[in-house]
Amino acid sequence: MRAVQYTRYGRPEVLETVEVPRPAPGPGEALVRVAGTTFNPVDATVRAGYLTEVFPVDLPHVPGIDVSGTVVAVGEGVPVDLIGRGVVAFLPMTGPGASAEYATVPAELIAPAPTTIPLTDAAALASSGLTAWQAIVEEAGVHAGQRVLVNGAGGGVGSFSVQLAAAAGATVVATASARSRDAVAAHGASQVIDYTTTPVARAVTEPVDVVLNLVRTSPEETAALVSLVKPGGVFISTTTPGVEPAGADVRTVSLFVRSDAAQLARLAQLVDAGDLRVDVSARYPLEELATVHGLGEAGELRGKVVLSPTRAGGDQS
Numbered sequence: 001m002r003a004v005q006y007t008r009y010g011r012p013e014v015l016e017t018v019e020v021p022r023p024a025p026g027p028g029e030a031l032v033r034v035a036g037t038t039f040n041p042v043d044a045t046v047r048a049g050y051l052t053e054v055f056p057v058d059l060p061h062v063p064g065i066d067v068s069g070t071v072v073a074v075g076e077g078v079p080v081d082l083i084g085r086g087v088v089a090f091l092p093m094t095g096p097g098a099s100a101e102y103a104t105v106p107a108e109l110i111a112p113a114p115t116t117i118p119l120t121d122a123a124a125l126a127s128s129g130l131t132a133w134q135a136i137v138e139e140a141g142v143h144a145g146q147r148v149l150v151n152g153a154g155g156g157v158g159s160f161s162v163q164l165a166a167a168a169g170a171t172v173v174a175t176a177s178a179r180s181r182d183a184v185a186a187h188g189a190s191q192v193i194d195y196t197t198t199p200v201a202r203a204v205t206e207p208v209d210v211v212l213n214l215v216r217t218s219p220e221e222t223a224a225l226v227s228l229v230k231p232g233g234v235f236i237s238t239t240t241p242g243v244e245p246a247g248a249d250v251r252t253v254s255l256f257v258r259s260d261a262a263q264l265a266r267l268a269q270l271v272d273a274g275d276l277r278v279d280v281s282a283r284y285p286l287e288e289l290a291t292v293h294g295l296g297e298a299g300e301l302r303g304k305v306v307l308s309p310t311r312a313g314g315d316q317s
């Protein structure tokens with residue numbers, strides 16, 4: 001099968017398309033014919049070799065932590081009626097990824113793919129949707145009447161976070177640059193602050209119940225974001241950790257997303273109910289993964305970018 005892998009850490013050019021044997025599903029695993037995988041910022045950080053202690057991958061490594069596709073075989077202990085199903089999963093960070101024609105997936109991580117969007121696009125739901133769910137629903141417990149600030153709403157996690165918070169009945173304030181402004185507003189943000197022209201902390205005039213920070217911030221920027229949280233509220237970060245201000249009743253959380261098939265199934269149901277949109281900004285053939293990594297590192301991607309190993313999967317919109 002075709003796969004994209006790297007045999008040494010380095011720049012995007014280390015990613016090369018190769019022919020490798022098709023894997024066989026081991027006990028507890030399903031073999032998925034890949035329809036889609038994604039680019040996530042962490043893929044580039046792992047590839048560059050900056051996270052060898054946190055995420056020690058074996059080289060050669062096939063990246064791609066999100067997968068959507070069709071189950072074509074199952075290993076011992078996995079129900080055969082999974083074969084033929086359209087599925088989606090957030091794969092283990094250190095195992096072989098989905099930048100290939102086939103991927104083995106632990107069956108316990110598999111959720112049914114949404115049926116109302118292309119199977120390729122469904123990959124975009126997995127790790128980003130789960131991060132948003134675990135921040136907005138699980139950690140913050142956002143509910144009607146609250147104010148939520150999503151800093152970095154133009155990206156993959158941000159688009160789902162804005163939607164989940166708005167659907168819970170919160171008033172959502174979000175940061176985005178001009179290219180993402182309309183999408184973020186359409187996802188339910190009632191105020192969109194252009195972070196390229198306006199310091200966020202200055203533009204937010206009323207305190208908020210929840211800050212979700214999805215951007216790498218300096219200590220000063222982080223403290224300014226924490227200071228926007230009302231007593232009893234929470235600052236959640238997927239990036240720079242917040243420091244709980246002395247004497248203020250504000251919780252700070254550093255979020256590390258985990259794979260959760262039940263939550264992913266719930267997200268897929270929301271998509272099929274028309275209550276959650278998957279903001280795919282571009283689609284690339286798998287062979288262009290190095291180009292996508294380069295664009296991602298240059299800050300030139302917004303929303304979610306999906307890649308497909310199928311020869312017809314090359315339209316870019």
Ligand SMILES: NC(=O)c1ccc[n+]([C@@H]2O[C@H](COP(=O)([O-])OP(=O)(O)OC[C@H]3O[C@@H](n4cnc5c(N)ncnc54)[C@H](OP(=O)(O)O)[C@@H]3O)[C@@H](O)[C@H]2O)c1
Nearest residue numbers: 041152154155156157176177180195214238255256257302
């Ligand atoms: N800890 C975890 O478990 C976990 C899980 C998932 C993600 N993450 C991390 O969380 C961050 C967000 O992830 P993601 O997948 O959503 O990233 P992403 O899709 O790459 O986000 C890209 C977006 O970031 C926005 N952005 C860039 N600089 C900004 C700034 N200074 N202020 C506001 N927005 C800015 C841009 O928005 P515009 O288009 O509006 O310019 C761009 O669209 C990444 O650092 C990722 O590594 C961590």
